[in-house]
Amino acid sequence: MSSQDYDCIVIGAGVQGSFTAYNLAKNNKKTLLLEQFVLPHSRGSSHGQTRIIRKAYDEDYYTHMMEECYQLWSQLEKEANVKLYRRTGLLVMGPEQGDYQVFKSTLERNKVPIVILPREEFSQHIPHVNLSQGNAALVDTTAGVLYADRTLKTVQGQFQKLGGVIKDGQKVIDITPGSVVTVTTVSGVYRAKRLVITAGPWANTLLSHTGLQLPLQVIKINVCYWREKIPGSYNVQHRFPCFIQLESEEAKHHIYGLPSNEYPGLMKICYHTGAETDPDERDRQTDRGDIDILQRYITRCFPGLVPIPAVVESCMYTVTPDSHFVLDLHPTHSNIVIGAGFSGHGFKFGPIVGKLLCELSQGEVPSYDLSPFRIRRFQAHSKSAL
Numbered sequence: 001m002s003s004q005d006y007d008c009i010v011i012g013a014g015v016q017g018s019f020t021a022y023n024l025a026k027n028n029k030k031t032l033l034l035e036q037f038v039l040p041h042s043r044g045s046s047h048g049q050t051r052i053i054r055k056a057y058d059e060d061y062y063t064h065m066m067e068e069c070y071q072l073w074s075q076l077e078k079e080a081n082v083k084l085y086r087r088t089g090l091l092v093m094g095p096e097q098g099d100y101q102v103f104k105s106t107l108e109r110n111k112v113p114i115v116i117l118p119r120e121e122f123s124q125h126i127p128h129v130n131l132s133q134g135n136a137a138l139v140d141t142t143a144g145v146l147y148a149d150r151t152l153k154t155v156q157g158q159f160q161k162l163g164g165v166i167k168d169g170q171k172v173i174d175i176t177p178g179s180v181v182t183v184t185t186v187s188g189v190y191r192a193k194r195l196v197i198t199a200g201p202w203a204n205t206l207l208s209h210t211g212l213q214l215p216l217q218v219i220k221i222n223v224c225y226w227r228e229k230i231p232g233s234y235n236v237q238h239r240f241p242c243f244i245q246l247e248s249e250e251a252k253h254h255i256y257g258l259p260s261n262e263y264p265g266l267m268k269i270c271y272h273t274g275a276e277t278d279p280d281e282r283d284r285q286t287d288r289g290d291i292d293i294l295q296r297y298i299t300r301c302f303p304g305l306v307p308i309p310a311v312v313e314s315c316m317y318t319v320t321p322d323s324h325f326v327l328d329l330h331p332t333h334s335n336i337v338i339g340a341g342f343s344g345h346g347f348k349f350g351p352i353v354g355k356l357l358c359e360l361s362q363g364e365v366p367s368y369d370l371s372p373f374r375i376r377r378f379q380a381h382s383k384s385a386l
């Protein structure tokens, strides 16, 4: 095996590619992780200080996966001696008769510890928040904040300690499928028995070299931070939780937020959708329709915040038609594995996605039923040029 030959190449060093490479190296596979930008970078979907981790979902299979995933997060924290998770709880609010009931039932069915907040007790538990008319509320007590940038640094570092190779600043410009896959970057040619593509918003650009296109939509998210009128009101140290406001008449998509933490006095609150973008032209997309919706919501429900964003950063979602992930083998090249379409909720699953993509690439039976994540569910949408 020459120095350019690997057991496996992973394209894309976001959260999913980094955890996949780490799992492969743990399994003694000679692994190369390729990244187009110089690391760390803020051009994809995994950058920024924080993400929400939660078991509160409307589908049992996500809640099940999170059971093990919490353990994997904790193992990584111990292994690397670093803090990646802070428990804050997650306040779930939503119209009483809508999705809220589905979240509640999933949590109850799976015996996740929750606290139901009757309307008359709400403000005593959650000061500075107005519960919308007709909404109910509960807290998923297992939920919290993940330190995102720190996670990437940690998992990439652990991968390298295991002998894994990262080559950043190496955009992949061609893939030649075959029993040995050839991957060409702007500055090198590498070969491997197996390939994993975890290219986030660029998934379809990479997949076009393999004759496959998935129904993925890339969306720019305005990551908004809002100033506390009284410093500390929504602070993580004062035990303010993360929250999700489920979709309602007023806002057709979820609104979610994290307590003030990374930028003192500023709380992160975002809308769970945005405008379509070309990932290479993200900053040309200037739509702010989501910010108007957030301003109205914050004025009504978070009276302790100034309803004008103090900081707006950018991030991208890569969304599938059903918002479920793609975790599958390539339909025509079984030594190519695809992890894509994390639809704005994939970070918390990084450790389990890494494990599953590693299993798929090694031809092992995956630890979970992957039918919700298979490419064939898009039969009507996916185009194969083969």
Ligand SMILES: Cc1cc2nc3c(=O)[nH]c(=O)nc-3n(C[C@H](O)[C@H](O)[C@H](O)COP(=O)(O)OP(=O)(O)OC[C@H]3O[C@@H](n4cnc5c(N)ncnc54)[C@H](O)[C@@H]3O)c2cc1C
Pocket (backbone or CB within 6 Å): 011, 012, 013, 014, 015, 016, 017, 034, 035, 036, 037, 043, 044, 045, 046, 047, 050, 051, 052, 053, 170, 171, 172, 173, 198, 199, 200, 201, 202, 203, 206, 221, 223, 270, 315, 316, 317, 339, 340, 342, 343, 344, 345, 346, 347, 348, 349
């Ligand atoms: C604002 C925002 C808030 C979010 N909040 C949450 C949350 O609270 N909880 C949660 O669980 N999830 C959340 N998510 C979703 C989560 O962050 C994403 O699902 C996850 O980061 C996707 O990771 P990825 O590895 O698939 O993509 P990316 O992080 O984009 O990684 C893909 C990588 O591939 C590289 N690449 C692409 N093309 C090439 C090429 N040709 N050659 C080499 N490298 C290439 C890219 O440069 C990039 O680094 C949020 C996302 C956003 C944007």
Ligand SMILES: O=C(O)[C@@H]1CCCC=N1
Pocket (backbone or CB within 6 Å): 052, 053, 054, 244, 254, 256, 272, 344, 345, 346
């Ligand atoms: O995945 C998450 O927890 C966040 C909040 C809800 C919407 C998407 N991302």
